[in-house]
Amino acid sequence: MARLERVTVPSVLEMKRRGERIAMLTAYDYPTARLLERAGVEVILVGDSLGMVTLGYDSTVPVTLEEMIHHVKAVVRGTSRALVVGDLPFGSYGESPGQAVRSATRLVKEGGCDAVKLEGGSEMVAAVEAVVRVGIPVVGHVGLLPQSAGRYGGFRVQGKTAAEARELLQGARDLQAAGAFMVVVEAVPAPVGEAISRALEVPVIGIGAGAGCDGQVLVTPDMLGLQEELSPRFLKRYANLAGTIVEAAGRYVSEVKEGRFPEEVHGYAMDAEEERRFRSGL
Numbered sequence: 051m052a053r054l055e056r057v058t059v060p061s062v063l064e065m066k067r068r069g070e071r072i073a074m075l076t077a078y079d080y081p082t083a084r085l086l087e088r089a090g091v092e093v094i095l096v097g098d099s100l101g102m103v104t105l106g107y108d109s110t111v112p113v114t115l116e117e118m119i120h121h122v123k124a125v126v127r128g129t130s131r132a133l134v135v136g137d138l139p140f141g142s143y144g145e146s147p148g149q150a151v152r153s154a155t156r157l158v159k160e161g162g163c164d165a166v167k168l169e170g171g172s173e174m175v176a177a178v179e180a181v182v183r184v185g186i187p188v189v190g191h192v193g194l195l196p197q198s199a200g201r202y203g204g205f206r207v208q209g210k211t212a213a214e215a216r217e218l219l220q221g222a223r224d225l226q227a228a229g230a231f232m233v234v235v236e237a238v239p240a241p242v243g244e245a246i247s248r249a250l251e252v253p254v255i256g257i258g259a260g261a262g263c264d265g266q267v268l269v270t271p272d273m274l275g276l277q278e279e280l281s282p283r284f285l286k287r288y289a290n291l292a293g294t295i296v297e298a299a300g301r302y303v304s305e306v307k308e309g310r311f312p313e314e315v316h317g318y319a320m321d322a323e324e325e326r327r328f329r330s331g332l
C-alpha cells in the first residue's frame with residue numbers, strides 16, 4: 051500500500067490523467083503524518099482547521115501564520131513521500147498579491163511544505179498568479195470557505211442554485227488558468243463537484259462534493275472519531291479513537307488509584323547488597 055516514490059506536483063497531475071483517485075487527509079503533527087503516510091495517503095494537508103481541531107478556537111479565523119509554520123514543520127519531519135500542502139491562514143494573503151507571496155514564501159521556506167493552499171475563486175487570481183510566479187505550487191479552494199464563513203452566517207453548503215454553481219465552476223476555471231495545480235471543492239452538491247472535476251485538467255479534491263471528484267479529503271481527527279464537536283453531513287467516521295482514549299485513560303486512572311499500576315515489570319531492580327547498604331545508611 052505504501053508508495054515508494056515521492057508524490058510530486060507532476061505525479062498528482064499524472065494520477066488525474068490516469069484516472070487514479072487521490073487520497074488526501076489533514077495532519078497537524080509528526081506522529082500523525084508518519085501514520086498517514088504508512089497508510090498510503092498521497093497528499094497531506096496541514097489545514098488551518100488546526101485552529102479548531104488542535105488549538106481549540108471556534109473558527110479558523112484566529113489561526114496565525116506562525117502557528118501554521120510551527121505545525122507544518124512537524125508534519126514535514128514526519129513525511130518522506132507524501133506531498134505536503136500548507137494552508138495559508140486568514141489575514142495572511144487576502145490583502146494583496148505581495149502579501150500572499152510573502153506569506154507563501156515563509157510557509158515553504160520556514161515550514162518546508164511542498165505547496166500552499168488559499169481560499170477563494172476568481173477574486174484570488176492575482177494572488178495565485180503572483181505566488182506561482184515565484185515558484186511556489188498553489189492549491190485553490192472553492193465552495194464553502196471556512197475563513198469567510200461569517201459572510202454566509204456559518205458553515206453552509208454552497209452552489210445550491212444554478213447561478214451560484216456556475217460561479218463556483220468559473221472560479222475553479224480561473225484558479226487553474228492562474229496556475230493552481232490542484233483545487234479543493236468544499237460542501238457543494240455532487241453534480242457541482244463532478245462538473246468542476248470534469249471541467250479542469252488539474253485534480254479536483256472534494257470534501258462534501260460527491261464521488262465525482264478526482265480525490266477526497268477529510269479532517270483526520272474527525273474521520274478517526276477523535277473529535278466529535280462537528281458533524282458535517284460529508285463526514286464518515288472510520289474509527290472511534292475518542293472512545294478508545296477515554297476507555298484507556300479511565301483504566302489507567304483506576305489502576306493508579308487502586309495501586310495496580312505500576313507492577314514489578316515496570317520498575318527497576320536494585321542489587322540486594324547495595325539495597326542493604328542504602329537502607330542501613332538511612
Ligand SMILES: Nc1nc(=O)c2c([nH]1)NC[C@@H]1CN(c3ccc(C(=O)N[C@@H](CCC(=O)O)C(=O)O)cc3)CN21
Binds near residue numbers: 206237272
Ligand atoms: N473539525 C473540523 N472538520 C472540518 O471538516 C472543518 C473544520 N474542523 N474546520 C474548518 C472547516 C469547517 N467545516 C465545516 C464545518 C461544519 C459543516 C456543517 O456542519 N455543514 C452542514 C451544512 C448546513 C447547510 O448548509 O445546510 C452540514 O449539515 O453538513 C461543514 C463544514 C469543514 N472544516
Ligand SMILES: CC(C)C(=O)C(=O)O
Binds near residue numbers: 076096236269
Ligand atoms: C477542510 C480542508 C480542505 C481544509 O482547508 C482544512 O483542513 O483547513
Ligand SMILES: [Mg+2]
Binds near residue numbers: 110137
Ligand atoms: Mg483550511
